[in-house]
Amino acid sequence: MSDTRAHIVILGAGIVGSACADVFVSDGLRVTLIDRSFPGSGATAEGMGHIVAMDGSPEELALSSYSRELWHSLSGSLSSSCEYRRFGTIWIAANDRHMSAVAAKHRVYDAIGIESHILDPAQLYRQEPNLRPGLAGGLLVPDDVVVYPPAVARELVDRAVARGAAAIFGVDVVRVDGPTVYLADRQEITGDVIINALGIGAPRISPHVPVRPRRGHLVITERVPAFVHHQLVELGYLDSAHGTSPVSVAFNVQPRATGQLLIGSSREFDVENSTVDWEILSRMVRLAVDYLPNARSLDAIRAWTGFRPASADGLPYIGPDPYNENVWLATGHEGLGITTALGTAHLLLDQLRGRSTAIPAEPYWPARILEESRGER
Amino acid sequence: MSNDTRYEVVVVGAGPGGIAAACCAAESGKSVAVIDENAVAGGQFWRGGLSQYGTRQASQWLKRSQAVSIDWLENARVVALRSPDTLAVCRTDSEDVRTVRFGRLILATGARELFLPFPGWTIPGVTGVGALQALTKSGLDIHGKRVVIAGSGPLLPVVALNLKQYGADVLLVAEQAPEDRVGRFAASVGEQYSTDTWVERVSSNGDGELAVDIRQSGDSIRVQCELLACAYGLVPNSELASLIGCRVRPDATIEVDAQQSTSSAGVYAVGEVTGVGGANAAIMEGQVAGYAASGNTEALEPVLAQRDRVREITERTYAAYALREEIFRLAEDDTIICRCEDVALGSLLSFAAGRTAKLQTRCGMGPCQGRICGPITTRLFGWSSGSVRLPGSPVSLGQLAALGDR
Numbered sequence: 076m077s078d079t080r081a082h083i084v085i086l087g088a089g090i091v092g093s094a095c096a097d098v099f100v101s102d103g104l105r106v107t108l109i110d111r112s113f114p115g116s117g118a119t120a121e122g123m124g125h126i127v128a129m130d131g132s133p134e135e136l137a138l139s140s141y142s143r144e145l146w147h148s149l150s151g152s153l154s155s156s157c158e159y160r161r162f163g164t165i166w167i168a169a170n171d172r173h174m175s176a177v178a179a180k181h182r183v184y185d186a187i188g189i190e191s192h193i194l195d196p197a198q199l200y201r202q203e204p205n206l207r208p209g210l211a212g213g214l215l216v217p218d219d220v221v222v223y224p225p226a227v228a229r230e231l232v233d234r235a236v237a238r239g240a241a242a243i244f245g246v247d248v249v250r251v252d253g254p255t256v257y258l259a260d261r262q263e264i265t266g267d268v269i270i271n272a273l274g275i276g277a278p279r280i281s282p283h284v285p286v287r288p289r290r291g292h293l294v295i296t297e298r299v300p301a302f303v304h305h306q307l308v309e310l311g312y313l314d315s316a317h318g319t320s321p322v323s324v325a326f327n328v329q330p331r332a333t334g335q336l337l338i339g340s341s342r343e344f345d346v347e348n349s350t351v352d353w354e355i356l357s358r359m360v361r362l363a364v365d366y367l368p369n370a371r372s373l374d375a376i377r378a379w380t381g382f383r384p385a386s387a388d389g390l391p392y393i394g395p396d397p398y399n400e401n402v403w404l405a406t407g408h409e410g411l412g413i414t415t416a417l418g419t420a421h422l423l424l425d426q427l428r429g430r431s432t433a434i435p436a437e438p439y440w441p442a443r444i445l446e447e448s449r450g451e452r
Numbered sequence: 453m454s455n456d457t458r459y460e461v462v463v464v465g466a467g468p469g470g471i472a473a474a475c476c477a478a479e480s481g482k483s484v485a486v487i488d489e490n491a492v493a494g495g496q497f498w499r500g501g502l503s504q505y506g507t508r509q510a511s512q513w514l515k516r517s518q519a520v521s522i523d524w525l526e527n528a529r530v531v532a533l534r535s536p537d538t539l540a541v542c543r544t545d546s547e548d549v550r551t552v553r554f555g556r557l558i559l560a561t562g563a564r565e566l567f568l569p570f571p572g573w574t575i576p577g578v579t580g581v582g583a584l585q586a587l588t589k590s591g592l593d594i595h596g597k598r599v600v601i602a603g604s605g606p607l608l609p610v611v612a613l614n615l616k617q618y619g620a621d622v623l624l625v626a627e628q629a630p631e632d633r634v635g636r637f638a639a640s641v642g643e644q645y646s647t648d649t650w651v652e653r654v655s656s657n658g659d660g661e662l663a664v665d666i667r668q669s670g671d672s673i674r675v676q677c678e679l680l681a682c683a684y685g686l687v688p689n690s691e692l693a694s695l696i697g698c699r700v701r702p703d704a705t706i707e708v709d710a711q712q713s714t715s716s717a718g719v720y721a722v723g724e725v726t727g728v729g730g731a732n733a734a735i736m737e738g739q740v741a742g743y744a745a746s747g748n749t750e751a752l753e754p755v756l757a758q759r760d761r762v763r764e765i766t767e768r769t770y771a772a773y774a775l776r777e778e779i780f781r782l783a784e785d786d787t788i789i790c791r792c793e794d795v796a797l798g799s800l801l802s803f804a805a806g807r808t809a810k811l812q813t814r815c816g817m818g819p820c821q822g823r824i825c826g827p828i829t830t831r832l833f834g835w836s837s838g839s840v841r842l843p844g845s846p847v848s849l850g851q852l853a854a855l856g857d858r
Contacts (some may be wrong), residue, residue: 113805113808115811116808116811120811156812165511193573221805225811225812226811229812244702254482291843294849294852296849297819297846333814349634351842353534353535353540353855353856354817354858356842356852356855357852357853357855358853358856360849360852361853361854361856362851363849363853364849364853370849371547371848371849371853372547372848372849372850373818373848373849374846374847374849375842375843375846375847375849376818376819376846377817377821377841377842377843378822378841378842378843378852379841379842414682
C-alpha cells in the first residue's frame, strides 16, 4: 500500500480485530474499528486464552509459533489486568503409544526452534503432583502462555485509540458495498481497505466465506491456587481439535492467574443454541477428574458455552477476499484466535504494505478455499 | 447416580410457602416431594423446624404436614434441570447426587438479604440482619454484646427483640424510612428504634470495637459497638427459575399469574420469589399453588380471595420501606462492591453495561456468582443482572461429573 496514511476499516473488535487495530495504527495507518457490542465480548470472552504453539499442520505451527513470539515481545507492555502468565503447556501422555507421539512432537518443535522437554513419569509428577498415577509422561513446552482475553482485547483497543484510531462500538454493520460500510445507525464509512474480522459473523458481510460455528463448553472452579502449574492437555487433544467427528471431548485444564481452574474442552459442529449440554459437560468434567482425582471435591462455580469460528480446512482465512476487491478477511481462526491474533495482524499489515511477510502468507489466503468453491459453481 | 423417582408434585424450598404448597398437594392426593438445602424443614422463618415454634400457625402446619405423606429430601440442592421434567439434585452434606422427576414443579426458593454498600460494610463485625439472627439461633453467643441493627424493613424490630431475648445489648435500631410511614413498629422495640436513621460508614479500631457513623434526623452521631447488622430488605432467589426458563422481572421477582403459575408450563412459584411479602403471604400463595398444581379446583377457589387480601396488606406494608436516595450514594471510590473478586466502586464507574464491567473487572464472577453484588449494581447503576449460568449454586466437580452419568 503506497499511501502511508491509507484508511483501514476493521469490522469486529474481537481479539483479531483489536490486534489488527493496534498493529495497523502503530505502523501509521488510519484505522476505524467497528463492533456491535464492545471489545472482546464475543468468542474472545468465551474461550480459554491459551497462547500455544500448535502443531496440527506445518502451516498451523508456523502461524502459531510466529504469533506466540509476537505475544512474548508484547508482554512487557501489557497491564496486570491482562493476566499474562508464561505457565507453559504440558502435553500429557497416558500410555506408551502417546509417549512415542511425545517424541515425535518434540522433534517437530525442535526443528523450528521451539523449546520443549520430554518428561518421564517422575519428572511429570514433580511438575504436577495432582495428576493421577500411572501416566507415561509428557512434553513440557515452557513458553506457552495464558492470558485473560477480554482484558487483552480492550487493552489493544485502548492503545490503538490512544494513538488515533477511531472506534465505533455498540453499532452493528448492516452491509458493505464496494469500499463503503453501512452501519445500523445510518453512518456510512468509506475506507481504502475493509477487514472482515467478524469471527462466526463473517459470512453476514462476506456470504461466500465458509465459517461454521463450532460449539465448546467450559467450566470454571473456585480459587485453588497452585493446584496445577501448567496448562495440561492430553495428547489426544489434537485428534479432538482436528477431527471432524460431530462431538469430541478432550482433557484440557488451565490454571488462571486468579487461582481458578478453567476446564475444557469440547467441540461440536452444527449446534446453534448456547444451552449447556449435560452429557457433554459431564463427559468433559469426568475426563478432568479422571486425570486430576483431587479436583473431584473442588466447586464448579460456572459453566458456559461458546462458538469458535471454524474454517473449511482448519486454517484461518487471512488475506484478500477474491469476491470483493475492497475486503480482506481475518476470520476462521477456530480455537486459536487468541494465539494467532497478533500473527494475523502482522501478516495482513505486511501484505497491505507490499512488504515481505515473516512467514509465507499464501497458505492462509482465502483464495485456497474460495477459488475452489467458485470453480464448483 | 441413584434413583430418579417421579413425583406428581415437587416443591423446591421448605419455608412457609413450600410447606403449605406441599401439604395442599398431598391433601389433594398427589405424590409429593420437598427438596430443601437445610437439615430441617422450616426455611428462614421457621429456621430449625416448626416444632420449635409455639405459634398457632406453626403448630397448624406441623400437624397438617405430619397427617399426609410427603417425601422430605433434606440437605439437598437443586442445581439445574437435567431434562425438561427432571431436576439435577446434589446433597449438601455428601458427594451424592440424584435426579428427581416431576409432573408439576413449585418453586418456593425464598429470598436473601439486600446489602447496599457504605464505607466499611465488608469489615469483620458487620453482618446481615437475618444473618446475625441465624448465627445466633445456631449458637453464636451474643450475650452482653453491644449491637447496632440498621437498614430497613419489618425484620429489623423482629430481630432486635429476638437478639434482646438472647441477651444482646441492642443500642440502636436504625430504620431509614420516615416515621410517618413505619411509626407503629417503633412501639414493639422501644426507645432504641429510630426512624429517618441510617448508617453512613463504619470503621474498626482493631480490638473488636466498631465505630458506626450514623445520620439521624439530619444529625451525625457516632455509636461504638461490637456488632453491626445491616440489610435493606430482601432480594428474591430466582436463579433456579431463570435457569429453568421462567420469566423473571428486572427486580428479580418471578412473573406469576393468579394461580401462581409461571411463564413455564407446569412450573409454579410462591412466596418471596414472587415479590417480598412475608410468611403470611407465602403461606397463602403456597396453598394456591399446591391446589392449582393438583387440579383441586374446589379447594382452590376459596384460598384465591384470601391470598389476594393478604397480598394487598403486605404490599402496603412493604411499600412503606421504599429506600431513600441517600442510601445509594454512600459508597466511595474505594468501597468494595463485589466481595468475591474485591472490585471497588471506582473501577466500575467507567462502564456503561453490566456485562462489560463483569468481563473487564470480574465483578460478579466469583463464587457467589453476583448474588450479592448483582442486586447492588442493579440499584446503583441500573445494570441488568444478566443471564444466570449453570450450576444454579456451586457444586463439586465430582457431583457435576456424576450428574451426567446415566
